[in-house]
């Protein structure tokens with residue numbers, strides 16, 4: 485049987501010669517120019533996703549904002565795009581704050597997350613002018629209050645609340661359940677406690693509440709459930725403490741299509757449904773709907789990314805399985821090793837040969853260094869062929885490592901058919917640069 489191809493994203497196609505094109509650009513000349521492994525981003529697709537989100541929130545809410553959860557991919561060029569598109573951002577570390585600042589991002593529109601901000605993080609972020617802190621727990625709230633007070637400033641904060649919702653996704657990316665390491669749970673009374681505490685401290689200004697139930701979520705109901713729990717909480721706090729939240733952040737997590745069997749989420753429609761529910765439910769509760777924030781990461785950049793590899797060793801173990809090794813691996817894509825994530829992998833040059841079931845593996849000294857198991861590739865696949873692993877724009881470069889002292893691949897942006905280097909390839913010198 486010939487390989488039946490799955491073009492899971494509209495920015496992919498084959499040209500007349502059968503070569504795979506991404507964002508309208510043929511892939512083999514890029515491999516030639518930059519080498520492999522190579523991360524590519526279709527900038528037009530990223531901008532399109534930002535505009536879909538911003539357009540939808542402006543249409544369906546009276547007041548709402550979209551923050552790009554930059555841990556999905558956090559390099560300077562991306563922050564520039566977010567600035568140009570009018571997106572807010574989430575940051576989770578001093579490194580992300582530094583990069584965003586370098587890109588000229590106005591940090592007064594940045595939200596600082598993480599479940600364990602050190603004193604140094606807090607000092608750095610306040611001094612950098614980060615607009616909002618999303619506070620995970622009481623200990624952190626005291627630290628922010630103390631450091632803000634030392635500097636004579638009032639720091640705006642949102643409190644991260646755990647709504648007690650199971651998003652039905654991978655355990656490692658589920659964050660909304662009561663026993664999560666993130667946030668303060670409503671169910672245990674800790675959410676109420678931390679709210680009273682925030683209102684009593686003089687150098688923090690409570691702006692509202694935040695929740696994020698998880699990532700790679702396909703069930704739209706999850707957001708409606710979270711919105712209901714959070715609005716009930718907003719109302720409860722208003723009744724008990726006479727504090728009405730100005731902002732309610734309902735997190736990110738919209739699922740993305742890695743393989744054909746996964747659905748494609750209609751962002752505009754999902755936001756329309758969430759908005760209709762929240763507006764009606766706030767009315768029912770008799771409260772003004774706070775400004776609603778969304779924090780998409782993956783769904784902004786995932787399918788705008790692709791990784792190009794060159795095939796090396798092809799090993800067939802008769803009666804067992806066949807391995808196709810590529811020149812990257814868990815160092816540039818740890819997601820199969822972490823979550824068993826599915827991927828679509830396509831040959832860059834179309835082949836007329838029969839398809840064969842193979843496992844695509846990396847070159848690290850680790851048996852778990854697998855990009856994908858038991859997928860179809862043409863049986864002609866051999867050393868020197870180019871393979872494209874699709875949907876690698878989110879949580880790939882940002883999760884990459886130098887295990888085995890492998891240099892990280894470069895990142896190249898494609899815009900209007902033109903390629904431009906955003907991050908150069910690491911060299912052996914780079915890998916030793918910090919060794920004193």
Ligand SMILES: *Cc1c(COP(=O)(O)O)cnc(C)c1O
Pocket residue numbers: 553555556574597696698699700735736737738779780781782783878
């Ligand atoms: C990771 C994260 C997001 C983004 O999740 P995606 O699945 O990439 O959309 C949003 N908010 C918080 C707090 C996060 O930790």
